[in-house]
Amino acid sequence: MNRRPLIMAAPAVASWAASLPANAQGAPLPFYTAGAGSAFLPYGQALATFLAAKGVRVEVRNSAGSLENLAKVEDEPNAIGTAFLGSVVDALNGTATAGGRRHRAIRALFPMYETAFMVTAPRARGLTRFADLAGKRVGCGPARGPAESFFRVAAEVAGITATIASGDSAPLVEQTLNGEIDALWQGAIVPIPALVAVADRTPSVTFGPGEEVARGVIRRLPFMAPATIPPGTYRGQDAPIASFAAWNFVVGNASMPEEAAYALTKAAVSTTDPARDIAAMAAGTRAANAGTNRVLPFHPGAARALREAGVTVPDIAMPG
Structure with missing residues (x-):
């Protein structure tokens, strides 16, 4: 420079x-x-x-x-x-x-x-709600980063366990598309670029933790707030996404x-x-x-x- x-x-x-x-x-x-x-x-x-x-x-x-x-x-x-x-x-x-x-x-x-958190999975994986991530391989961004940290909280509130894959967003997008991982969880400004990259390249389902899990996360992390992402934010998304967010x-x-x-x-x-x-x-x-x-x-x-x-x-x- x-x-x-x-x-x-x-x-x-x-x-x-x-x-x-x-x-x-x-x-x-x-x-x-x-x-x-x-x-x-x-x-x-x-x-x-x-x-x-x-x-x-x-x-x-x-x-x-x-x-x-x-x-x-x-x-x-x-x-x-x-x-x-x-x-x-x-x-x-x-x-x-x-x-x-x-x-x-x-x-x-x-x-x-504002950063909101949600997940995208290729439709072929058959995942449509947060509970479906139990036992799956989920990309969560850099190790120990915010996406991973808050996924762990949401998973604990939901009573599920998943295998977490770490790394930068770009390679995790490719891993989601080629089947190395089942879904990609991210937190960023909406629409989240990495999730758009998946949804634009293959038929996909984008969803959040849901209202009940989001309320549980907010009780544990009071700096968070409820977030609702309107239909049509992502390709193939025909229903609102309920999640949590912070700045x-x-x-x-x-x-x-x-x-x-x-x-x-x-x-x-x-x-x-x-x-x-x-x-x-x-x-x-x-x-x-x-x-x-x-x-x-x-x-x-x-x-x-x-x-x-x-x-x-x-x-x-x-x-x-």
Whole structure:
């Protein structure tokens, strides 16, 4: 990537450049997203293009998703990353899913989009409801990632056991199509790209855990909310899908200079039509959605930019 000096598009950006370490001045911020086939990666790429036009440069980097991104941001003062709020809860509390490490430096910057969870299976497999996944091979994204974690919770609530296959979305799509696995469970903005890839290439059935299981998951994971996906969202889907969902946020390190977090957040939420100006999947990247985060404290710079946009920023305490 051509590392030209940072464009000084606004005083806040100039302050940011001045505050960076000498060896980092002029370099774009590392922006950790996910792997091929994920929704995080194209979101990050689209946002990077939009921010560049605002004079804010970030360098999109592939990763294994939320948990790796949170670890990177925890360790790199000037890094940012995409993160599912469920994974944020794991990271803050140092759960086994997060490798037992309690993250203390991560802070919320701005909202991305809502993630809902569901599954697609080729029609030939004969799977039409969540209970049918008992004893089957189910692709669940990267090992220990959000999709796997919440599939395990949903399966436990439903009283079923399945064999989990791990990996990036793109190879799991191929494994679903060629019969190596029976179904593909994913969580992302709807329609979920990997599930669309399966449904568009072979007659398929797309379904969720159902209302009863979703209620059980929400009781265990109160940061979740009910989600209903309308008919026609996926090829061959003729009935609503009942599931659960939560939001994704871009996060940064608490040590990031306030002016940097301010400039980044202000630029990201500056458009009144993010679906048009950033990408369709960025429709939720609005200051008004800041309140969907109820688990991670906001960076002071981000909070200032969001308040200037006219929203009330939740006062969130770091877990003890």
